[in-house]
Structures are given as structure tokens and as C-alpha cells.
């Protein structure tokens with residue numbers, strides 16, 4: 001049931017703030033009641049001015065009101081004291097309306113900000129806690145849209161539209177009940193146009209929205225065009241394309257203008273025609289009310305107050321029809337939000353937490369990606385002793401990086417086993433495993449923070465000497481020292497831009513400071529020049545603690561000193577041995593070594 005899903009999601013997203021939300025709706029109901037009741041008091045006032053007969057023939061609930069206002073003394077007492085009782089009552093209820101309105105606005109603002117935070121946090125928490133393969137399945141752009149636009153749609157639904165529904169329902173209900181008590185004929189005639197107005201507004205606003213979306217889309221296309229042209233300015237200039245690009249942009253512009261005019265026309269028509277219906281409903285009520293009054297069926301007090309009630313009902317009905325027509329958009333947004341919320345969270349906490357020295361054994365491991373058509377790695381077996389360095393080589397797509405994904409359990413093996421220090425990694429707690437096996441990726445990402453914050457995110461407890469050691473081993477210490485702000489230099493989007501090699505070395509320092517016994521350089525040394533590569537590897541060998549080091553690389557010069565070199569071809573291990581051993585075999589490694597040897 002889509003509507004049930006909508007409720008469930010709103011309930012989940014606003015967890016912890018339900019009470020304040022409900023109170024904001026209750027204060028709105030109180031506000032509506034007070035405003036309807038203070039309007040009704042105008043009838044009591046007019047009837048009182050009309051004299052005793054008028055009051056005695058008033059509907060039963062008006063009699064109750066008089067009894068309450070006069071504390072049981074009756075209509076005669078009210079007529080004698082109307083000079084103060086009624087104005088005081090009208091002002092008191094007006095003041096209560098104002099207090100309830102203030103209460104509602106305060107609670108609503110509080111609920112709005114609290115719910116907004118809780119929505120963002122709930123979705124962000126989920127995104128941070130789902131497993132890695134989910135991000136491969138879901139498209140990044142879609143996720144960002146869900147976190148921004150879809151959440152905004154639901155926030156508006158909860159804060160604005162639900163409160164509008166609440167307002168309309170109670171306003172129509174209270175006005176309807178009072179109106180019915182005053183004159184059922186007038187109620188029927190006055191409300192006859194309401195369903196027509198509601199359905200008409202509901203259907204027509206959909207067309208307005210459709211045209212608005214088209215305008216929005218063409219505006220987005222224009223923005224994309226501008227963005228692309230700014231990004232590709234060199235290309236445009238290189239091929240003398242300035243004039244063509246401007247002409248092209250004019251097409252986008254005229255498309256936008258066409259859509260914009262069509263949207264504005266439709267929305268003007270919507271507001272004009274629904275206004276006519278609203279005024280039509282009021283006119284019918286007034287004319288029929290005058291007719292009933294001229295026949296003596298209702299008195300002037302009923303005529304005036306009925307007209308006021310109709311006036312109070314019509315506008316919220318039109319607004320609710322407009323909000324309700326958004327239901328399709330709410331449901332679509334909810335579907336996208338549910339794709340995140342329904343994703344199971346990754347279990348990071350259960351499992352063993354043994355101390356790890358770094359002995360790694362792959363035993364007949366096979367794996368294929370959920371959407372892959374063949375095994376990414378197939379029947380892979382090898383052993384690396386604690387403290388050894390193993391180089392993984394092979395062509396692009398041979399399965400090298402998949403090893404790193406499996407070793408950190410971002411994906412689980414399909415068959416075979418991976419053991420670290422004799423523990424099958426599936427039995428080790430994921431948090432613990434990822435503390436002990438650290439990958440350094442080829443394309444390093446630095447957050448918009450300082451260099452030290454970027455490095456320390458791998459180990460919050462590290463002190464300055466540890467920070468300095470990590471940057472020295474990564475051979476980036478001197479570069480950082482030359483920056484004006486040293487370790488506090490801001491990097492990332494809003495900070496200083498580092499070269500690819502510098503970023504890479506900061507990422508290596510970040511990997512090293514984690515002080516894990518197993519480290520994987522996933523093509524990351526290939527991004528630095530050969531000299532720095534050699535320097536970093538030399539620095540690594542001087543470390544007191546011995547690391548089990550996996551180096552995924554294309555360079556023979558990087559691989560040749562490793563204790564073990566494993567060559568991958570098409571997901572399988574094709575060769576394994578030391579540099580000298582592999583040079584004796586007529587395989588891929590020898591061929592690569594010869595080619596790279598010739599290039600030097």
C-alpha cells in the first residue's frame with residue numbers, strides 16, 4: 001500500500017520528534033476551533049441585538065452557548081449585559097486563537113528543524129552503514145538526489161502539506177457543523193460547488209505542475225550547457241567553436257522560453273478559473289442566504305455568519321486540492337528513500353578480534369561480481385608469510401584489485417577461503433579486519449580538511465611523532481614542511497590543490513599511520529615517479545614493525561624486490577615466484593620485464 005509506505009517512512013524519518021509534531025497539530029486544531037467559535041459569537045451578538053424573541057428561537061447549541069456565557073442566567077441577562085459579555089467573549093476567543101496560533105508556529109518551527117535534522121541523519125546513517133556493493137548497484141547521482149531533493153519533498157509534505165490537511169479538515173468540519181446547526185438548506189446549497197472545485201483544482205494543477213517540470217528541465221539543460229562550456233573552455237577555443245556554442249545555447253534558451261510561457265499561461269488560467277469557482281461558491285451561498293432570509297427561514301445573524309463560514313472553508317479546500325495533487329511526487333520520493341532505508345545494514349561488530357601478525361593464505365578462492373558475467377578471480381591460491389612483501393602483476397582487468405576487495409571483506413568470496421593468521425576472515429569482526437588490513441588506493445581522495453586531519457582520520461590516537469614518521473616514510477614530509485601552514489594546510493575542493501603525486505603520498509601516509517600489520521598498495525605506488533617509489537619502498541623496509549605488504553603494480557622495477565611476485569591473467573594465477581625465478585620462465589612477467597627493460 002503506497003500510502004501506508006508514506007506514513008511508515010515519515011514515522012521512521014521523524015523518530016524522536018513525534019510528540020512535538022502531534023502537539024503542533026493539536027494546537028492547530030485549537031486555533032481553528034477558537035477562530036470558528038469567535039466567528040459564531042458574531043451570530044450570538046446579532047441575535048442579541050435582535051431581541052429576546054430572536055434569542056429564544058435560536059438553535060439549541062446557541063442556547064447552550066448563551067447559558068455558558070451568562071453562567072445559567074439566560075437570554076434576558078445577556079440582553080441586559082450584552083454591552084460587556086459578548087465583546088469580552090469575542091475578544092477572549094480572538095486572544096485564544098492568537099495564543100494557539102503562536103503555540104502552533106513555535107512548535108511547528110521546532111518540529112520542522114528537528115525533523116529536518118532527523119531525516120538527514122537517518123538517511124546519512126543508513127548510507128554510511130550499508131555494505132559496499134550497494135554503492136556499485138545504486139547510482140551516485142540518484143543517491144545524491146534522494147538525499148537532497150527527495151528528502152526536501154518529504155520534509156515539505158510533513159511540515160507544510162500535512163499541516164494544511166489538518167487545518168482544512170478541522171476548519172471544514174467545525175464550519176460544517178456550525179453551518180448545519182444554523183440551516184441545513186443553506187449548508188447543502190453553499191457546499192454544492194465544493195466537490196466540483198476540489199476535483200477541478202486537483203486535476204488542473206497536475207497540468208500546471210507538468211509544465212513547470214518541463215520548464216525546470218529545460219533550465220537544468222541550460223545550466224549543464226553553461227557548466228560544460230566553462231569546463232571545456234580550452235577545447236572550445238582550440239577548435240574555434242565559440243560561435244557554434246553560442247548558437248547552440250540559443251536553441252536551449254528558446255526551448256526554455258517556450259516552456260516558461262506555456263507554464264505561466266497554464267498557472268494563470270488555474271488561479272483565475274479556481275478563483276471564479278471560489279467566488280461562485282460564495283455568491284451562491286450569499287444569494288440563497290438572502291432568499292432564505294427574505295422568506296423568514298433564517299435570520300440576519302445566520303445569513304452573515306453562514307457567509308463568513310463559507311468564506312473560511314473555500315480557500316483551504318482549494319489549497320488542499322493543490323497539495324493532494326502532489327501525492328504522486330511524494331510517493332515517488334518515498335520509493336527512492338525506501339531504496340536506501342530498506343537496504344540491510346552491514347554487520348561490522350560481530351566476530352572475532354584476534355591479534356594479527358599478517359600471515360595471509362588464499363586457498364582456492366573464486367569470486368564473481370553480482371553483475372559480472374564471469375569470475376573476476378578463479379581458483380586463486382597463494383601464501384604470504386607475516387612481514388613479507390608480495391607484488392601482484394597483470395594486465396588491466398586481470399583481477400588484481402579484486403584481491404584487495406576480498407581481503408577487506410568489501411565483497412565476500414564465493415568459494416574457497418582466505419585466512420589471516422589461521423583465522424578464516426569470515427569469522428573476524430569486520431571493524432577489526434579493516435583496522436588490520438589497510439588499502440591505499442590508486443586514486444586517493446582527500447577530504448576538504450587540513451593535511452593532518454586527512455592523515456589522522458586513519459588513526460585518531462596518533463601523536464605528532466607518529467604523524468611525522470608516516471609522512472617521512474611516505475616521502476611527503478619535506479613538501480609539507482615547505483607549505484606556509486605545514487600540516488594545517490587545507491586541501492581538497494576549498495583548499496590548496498595538491499598534485500596527483502603529492503595527494504598519493506598523503507594517502508600513503510594516511511595508510512601507514514593506521515599501523516596495521518597488512519597494507520595493500522593498490523596501484524598507488526605507480527602514481528608516483530620511479531625514484532619516489534623506490535624511496536618509499538626503502539623507507540618501508542626501515543620500519544621497526546614488519547608489514548605484510550601487497551603491492552599491486554604494473555612496474556617490474558617496483559615488483560622485482562618483492563619476496564613473492566604473483567602474475568594474474570584473466571582472473572587466474574598464471575605465474576608465481578621471485579623476480580629471478582620468473583625471468584627464467586617464458587611467461588607474461590618475462591615479456592613485461594623485457595619491454596620495460598627496453599624502455600628504460
Ligand code: ADP
Nearest residue numbers: 136369371372376395396397398399400401402
Ligand atoms: P585489475 O585490478 O586487475 O585491473 P579488477 O580486479 O578491477 O582488475 O577487475 C577484475 C574483473 O572484474 C574485470 O573483468 C572487471 O571488469 C570486473 N569488475 C571489477 N569491478 C567490478 C564490479 N564492481 N562489478 C562487475 N564487474 C567488475
